[in-house]
Amino acid sequence: MKARQKDTLYKVLHYVRKYWLYLSLSIVMAAVSVALTLYLPILTGYAIDLIIVKGLVDFSGILVILQKMAVVIMITALAQWLMNVCNNKMTYRIVQDVRNEAFRKIEILPLKYIDGHSYGEIVSRVIADVDQFADGLLMGFTQFFTGVITIVGTLGFMLSINIGITGVVVLITPLSFLVASFIAKKTFTMFKLQSETRGEQTAFIDEMIGNQKIVQAFSHEDESLEKFDEINGRLQKASLNAIFFSSITNPSTRFVNNLVYAGVAICGALLAIRGGISVGQLSCFLSYANQYTKPFNEISGVVTELQNALACAARIFELIEEEPQIAEPDNAVVLSHADGTVELKDVSFSYVPDKKLIENFNLAVKPGQRIAIVGPTGCGKTTVINLLMRFYDVDAGAIRVNGYDIREVTRKSLRANYGMVLQETWLKTGTIRDNIIMGKPDATDEEIIAAAKASHAHSFIRRLPNGYDTVITEDGGNLSQGQKQLLCITRVMLCLPPMLILDEATSSIDTRTEIKIQQAFATMMKGRTSFIVAHRLSTIKEADVILVMKDGNIIEQGNHETLLAMNGFYANLYQSQFAR
Secondary structure, eight states: OHHHHHHHHHHHHHHHHHHHHHHHHHHHHHHHHHHHHHHHHHHHHHHHTTTTEEETOHHHHHHHHHHHHHHHHHHHHHHHHHHHHHHHHHHHHHHHHHEEEEHHHHHSSSSHHHHSSSSHHHHIIIIIHHHHHHHHHIIIIIIHHHHHHHHHHHHHHHHHOOOOOOHHHHHHTHHHHHHHHHHHHHHHHHHHHHHHHHHHHHHHHHHHTHHHHHHHTOHHHHHHHHHHHHHHHHHHHHHHHHHHHHHHHHHHHHHHHHHHHHHHHHHHHHHHHHHSSSSHHHHHHOOOOHHHHHHHHHHHHHHHHHHHHHHHHHHHHHTTTTTSSSSOOOOOBBOOOOOSEEEEEEEOOSTTTTBBEEEEEEEEEOTEEEEEEEEEETTTHHHHHHHTTTSOOOOOOEEEETTTEGOOOOHHHHHEEEEEEEESSOOOOOHHHHGGGGOOOOOOOOHHHHHHTTTTTTHHHTTTTTGGGOOEEETTOOHHHHHHHHHHHHHHHHHHOOOEEEEETTTTSOOHHHHHHHHHHHHHHHTSSEEOOOSSSGGGOOEEEEEETTTEEEEEEEEHHHHHHTTHHHHHHHHHHHHH
């Protein structure tokens, strides 16, 4: 745990190094602020010595001292303001860098990482954990440097006044370090657990809000509340433990600090009685003793916050250091316009290493062919689509497009040659027009309307309050599932790339509209290589080749009539759907 904490600290310092100028200026301002703050007790001591004897008050001397004190206070305030400005700029720029890097990493992470972690947990790392990290970092910059310089400076001033009393202070001080060290070791583990549990809670809330209709449809409210209460209870326990240990830091160090103050007061008073120091020097010494011990309280508080910050930073760095998707080669091919030739040669793939899915898969697709993929749930239909789009890389074998291994082609150009319509719709916050032109931002209104008419979406768009300028939310707002899917189909109609992937593309559309869409698809697919995944076999009768998959393998292959004549697995599937 200690090694991991040290490793995290080194990574934080790596980000800090970029802003060394702010850091240097902050340290200089902290030194100026502390030096002037420590100079004030000396001026106060001089003033006390000027009024110590009744009737012999040196008012002119006191006035000069008061003027000096006013100047010192103003310069100290300016130095502290500049120090805070530097610390704020440095902290939030570091936080900006960390968030940017985390988000950039999310963009290049393989899908298996995103699929293997809940969205809420990832969001928690990028938002909540970075916020906690920022709070701890800001407190560290603001108080740590000032505290350390105060301790060193105060010791120097006290030594210049009296070595013996300073020795009393130094002997008692280590107790503060022992107390703070013991508590720090406890708090890091507890803050880490708190951060992880908070991420779990965020993930659960995200899941429940995103699927509230399903929760209510299955009357799962009570179970959801029980699960939330259980996670909330664990978060409460972890938070209470972390806060308890962090909260005892200040009282513990204050107790030690009071011992220091009492020791200085007793020793200084005895020395003043013997004439060893003046009353003004004793007042100055007591002020220094108080200022010397105060940073220990602040530093102990900083240490506690830093434990929380480092625990959160460790979770962020775990995300940032995740293995990214396989990098594209420097000489990667840019696929400008594919002719539609696709070949899968001895392809093997599995999501989990010890659970085989697709093995020795072979397929040769000619330009313009319509390839339908059917089979029972879990046989690997959608997995084939994921491999074609290179959302996942094959474990063995190769997939070629236009004769190029797709691992030698840039992902952007490969995916630009495919048009996808999935069962699961994806819309962003914006206007209807914004959602249609995603693949072709420079499309004209005429092109957009033509594509919408071809997909039979124009009629319902026209009935919306602002037509194509109607603003919808990320999940489509008040649009029906069928209308959302029509928008996704329109998006592809507008671009018309050389290859198409239709994965249950009409699953949410009524039968009458589906017939029209199938006609539009037939027009759209002419001359384009198309991969169609469907459960309703009536939608794939016109396919050139139908691949029947089971357990990751092609068990039957041919057109509709050929497969029916074989009276095999496909024939059984078809008859189960259309038997009278």
